[in-house]
Amino acid sequence: MTSSEVLSAPHFMEFPYTRSTGPMVGAFLTGLRDRQVLGVRDSTGRVVVPPPEYDAATAEALPHDQLVPVGPEGVVTSWSWNAHVRPGQPFDRPFAWALVQLDGADTSLLHVLDAPPEQLSTGMRVRIRWADETTGFINDIACFEVVA
Amino acid sequence: MSEPVTGIVTPIRLDYRYTPGTSPSKFLRGMKEGRILGQRCASCSKVYVPPRGSCPMCGSAFSEEVEVADTGTLVTFAIVNVNFANRVIDLPYVSGEVLFDGSDTTSMVLVQGASVDEVRMGMRVKAHWVPKEQWDFTFANIDYVEPTGEPDAEYDDFKEFV
Amino acid sequence: MRDVAVVSYAQSATRRDETRNEVEMLLPVVAEAIKPTGLTTHDIGFTVSGSTDYLAGQAFAFVSALDAIGPWPPIQESHVEMDGAWALYEAWVRLQHGDIDTALVYAFGKSSPGDVGRVLSLQLDPYLVAPLWPDAVSLAALQARALLDSGISEKDLARVVARSRRNAVGNPHAQLSGAVDEASLLDEPMYADPLRKHDCPPISDGAAVVVLAAGDKARELCERPAWIRGIDHRIDVQSLGSRDLTTSASTRLAGQKAGVGDVDIAELHAPFSHQELIVADALGLDDSRTTINPSGGALASNPVMVAGLVRIGEAAKRISAGEGDRAVAHATSGPALQQNLVCVLEGDS
16 A cells, blocks of 8 residues: 555644652752752762652662752753754753753753853853742743853 | 642643554545455454454454445444443443454444343344545444344354354 | 573564554564564464554554464463563563573564654653653753763764764665765754764664574574573663763673673664764773674664664674674663663574
C-alpha cells in the first residue's frame, strides 16, 4: 500500500496527573513558594539541590526538616540554546537552558535562562527571577537572568 | 504560616500523527464504502476482522482480503446496567460479540431491537449502518446490530468463538 | 554460569515509516532472524521485548506487537519499557535458569508519529524537571557544552560524525551515510548550540530481533556463535545537576563488571556525537586498535528503543562473520547517558 493509501489522523494523549510530593519535594516546593531555594546536606557534607529523599552513596533518608537555603544568585555550570520551542516550555520564543549552581550549593539546578545566545558562557553569574505569583511549583522560579 | 505544599498538578499532553498501518487502513477504507473487509492468515486460513498486521496465533502475514457479510451470529453478550465515560445509552443495554458471516473473529457491537430478556447466544443479527452520507473511515459506521428473525445458529457452529 | 550466545540477528531498514504499523514492521524481521536457526517462534523457550508505548502514543502497543510472534499456544514472554538491550539482559538472566535453551529478543519503535524529543521529556523527574519540558536534544546539548568546556573540541565531534557516516555506507539499514568533509561540518549552523544537526541522530522507525541460545544449543544453531562473556548495566544519579556530565560513571562501572579488556570491535550507542567520546573513554577504548561503530552507530540510524539492541546485534554479527574475535556493545537509556549497559562478546578461537 502506498503512503497515500495508508490512513493517518491526528491523535493525542493527555493525562491530568495530580502528584503527592512527599515531605522532601514538598519542603522544596514550599520553599519556592516562599521565594527560597533549599538544599540538603548529604553524607559527604555536600549541599545537594534539589534535595533528594535519600543519600546517593549511603541510601539513608535525608532530613527534610533540616534544609539549607541557597542562592538567590549562582554560577552557570552548563548551558544550551533551545532554538526550537515546544509546547509547555517556559518561553514561547528561543531561550537557553542552564544548569545553575546556586551560591551555597554543591550541585546544579536545571532551569531556563533569559539571556541572548551571545551572552551565554559557562561561569557567568545569574540570579533567580521569581514569578509574580508563587504557588509551590518549579516555575515559581520564572527563569534565571544575568547579573549585570 | 500557610500549609506546606503536599501536592502538585502536572498535566501532560503529547500529540501524534497516527497511522493504523497498512492492513487496518484497508479495513477502514472498506468501512467507508460500507464493506466489512477481513484478511486471511496465510498459515491457518483464519479470517480476521479487523486485521492488525499479522495473524496473532501464527505470527504469519495475511494472504488475501476477504469481504465478510454484515449479518452474523451473536456468540455472547453482556447486559450493561451502568453508563460509563461519554456513552449515554438507554439502560440496560446489551453489548454483544458478533461473529459476522465469513469472519473468524468477533466484533463488539451494541445490540438493539431485542429486550434484555429476549437476547440470547446464537441469535442471528444484522448490522444497522448509520446514514451513508455519514460514513467515515471507522467501524462506527455500524451503530448497532438487530435481530434478523432467522432461526438461531446451532451452538456447535459458533462455540469455538465464545 | 551458562554460556549464552547470540546466534542470529536481523534488523529492519530504519527511516520514517508512514505506511506500516509496529506489527507490520516487526513481522518480516522476526522471520528473517529466526530463519537461519531453523527454529520456529514456537520452539523458542522465552520471548522478551523492549519498547515504549509513549513513542507512538499507543497504549499497550507492546501487547499487540506479540501478533508478530504468533503467541499460540501460549508462550512465556516478558517486556521491558526500555531499549531492547535491556530485554536481552533479561533473556540472558532467564537462560541462566537452565530449563530452556533459546530466547528471542525483539525491539521496535516508531519515533516518527510524535515529537520524540518531547516524548522523552516524560523520562525526567516528574516533579521538578519534566514540567519545564526540556527535550532530549537540549539535555544532550548541556552535556556537550560541559564536554567542550573540559577541553574536547568541535573538531573531535566532527570527526565522530564523519567516521559514522563513512562507516554507515556499508550498512544497508543505515539512514544517514556518505563521505563527509570534517571541516565543512563545522561550517554548518548550530541546531541546539553547541550541537549541530549532524551531531544529533536522525528520526528513525525500526525493529530488530536477536536470538540467543545456550551451550551446545548455540553451537547447533550457529557456526560461530558470539558468546556473551560479560553483561552488566548501571545507572547514574538521576539529577542532571548532580552528575559530572563529562564522564559516564555508570558506563565505566558496567564495563569493569562486564570485563571489557581488549576488543577488536566496539558498537557504542551514542545518539549524539559527543557521547561517543564519553563512552569510548569510559570503556577505555583506543580507536587506533578498536574499530568503533563499524555499522555507523546511532548517528547513522537511531530507532529509539531499538538502537541499543542493534549495537549488540551488529557486534555479534561481525564476530560470527569472523571480522573480529572480541567485541564490546554498549546501550544507553535516559537523558545524557543516564543509564548504560555493556555487553562483551567473543567468538571461539
